[in-house]
Amino acid sequence: MxxxxxxxxxxxxxxxxxxxxxxxxxxxxxxxxxxxxxxxxxxxxxxxxxxxxxxxxxxxxxxxxxxxxxxxxxxxxxxxxxxxxxxxxxxxxxxxxxxxxxxxTLSSRSCIEKAVSATSTDNYPLESIIKTLIPRDRFNDTGSYWSSAGQNNPEIPETLIYKLRANVCVITEVKIQPFEAFFQQGKPIYSAEFVRFRVGHPNSASIKEKELVHLPLPLPADDKFVWTYTSQFFPMVQENCLQEFKLPEPILCIGGFLQIELSGRVQRQKSDSLFYICVSHVRVIGHPLFPAFDLEILEPSGNVLLKYYPEALRQTLQKTSDSESNASARVLTLDEVLWGTDGLAQFEWNYDYVYDDDEEEEEHMGP
Known part of the structure; x- marks a missing residue:
């Protein structure tokens, strides 16, 4: 019994x-x-x-x-x-x-799809945020970096906003490489003192459909987003290397946008005695959860509707398992790169592109 x-x-x-x-x-x-x-x-x-x-x-x-x-x-x-x-x-x-x-969280990949905006840019579009998607500090025989506008006050922060590959993503770490001005005397590094991260979604569906189409934007866009998560501050060192900022716990980004806040300017430019922050490369590491999960912004409340597609869950988990093994063969592509008012140019690159590390700029240019 x-x-x-x-x-x-x-x-x-x-x-x-x-x-x-x-x-x-x-x-x-x-x-x-x-x-x-x-x-x-x-x-x-x-x-x-x-x-x-x-x-x-x-x-x-x-x-x-x-x-x-x-x-x-x-x-x-x-x-x-x-x-x-x-x-x-x-x-x-x-x-x-x-x-x-x-x-x-067991395997990861780069999650950035497009650059959206920066709070300021010193020389747009030559020093646009779009340059931070290139995994080198030099491209086509010139410096590749974003530069803020110069400031007398070193405490004025800057923000960079990126669109991720899916509306629902898991983020585990962010990698940032400050820019070393190899064409300036002493090769100064225009890093920040601290960095922190936010994730969120646009204020409304209309903003996403109408104002966040042709990217990057020439003007700041911070007021167009609702940030649902803010990390702690992480210290940044004044070194020309890809610095890793691992989050204490993986974060779930509902909305598909990430903001990087750079605080504390540590380097003056000799020519004008102003403080700048310059970044040569950014990577956001994690994994998209599309097509199993997606979202919709409800009007007029701006609240979030989470969509789940159970038939796609196996596919999403399979992509997660395969992403790490395929990462070395991945070719990065930019669909749209803004070059001033003349229009758009298309190009692509891969990690095997060979650069001469000893080459110097013939024409002096500053951040």
């Missing part, structure tokens, strides 16, 4: 919830929901997957609602059919999202 006892049935609901809500591994929640029908019902109705997700990403509590592209068979249980179906849907979405997040 089977005498097994389900201890969860013997506990009061509050006590059982206080025990299971402390599960920190998404796999543990999935395993708990598979113990029995009673456990599954308890896990789903108490939104344990959602609770874990919001503990990891509290800045995303403003997600208004979730759409799952395919409806699945209903099991009303002890709840009304509509409420039970809603609970099941949210459990499925948050559990799948947590699975994708855990998987994507």
């Amino acid at each position: 089977d005498t097994r006892v389900d201890f969860l049935r013997w506990l009061q609901n509050d006590m059982a919830f206080n025990i299971l809500v402390n599960l920190n591994d998404p796999a543990d929640i999935v395993h708990a929901s598979g113990v029995s029908r009673f456990w599954r019902h308890f896990v789903i109705t108490n939104e344990l997957s959602k609770q874990l997700f919001l503990r990891k990403f509290p800045q995303l509590s403003n997600v208004e609602c979730i759409i799952e592209s395919k409806r699945r068979s209903t099991d009303t249980g002890s709840l009304g059919g509509a409420k039970w179906e809603l609970c099941k849907k949210e459990h499925s979405v948050y559990a799948s999202l947590l699975q994708a997040l855990n998987k994507s």
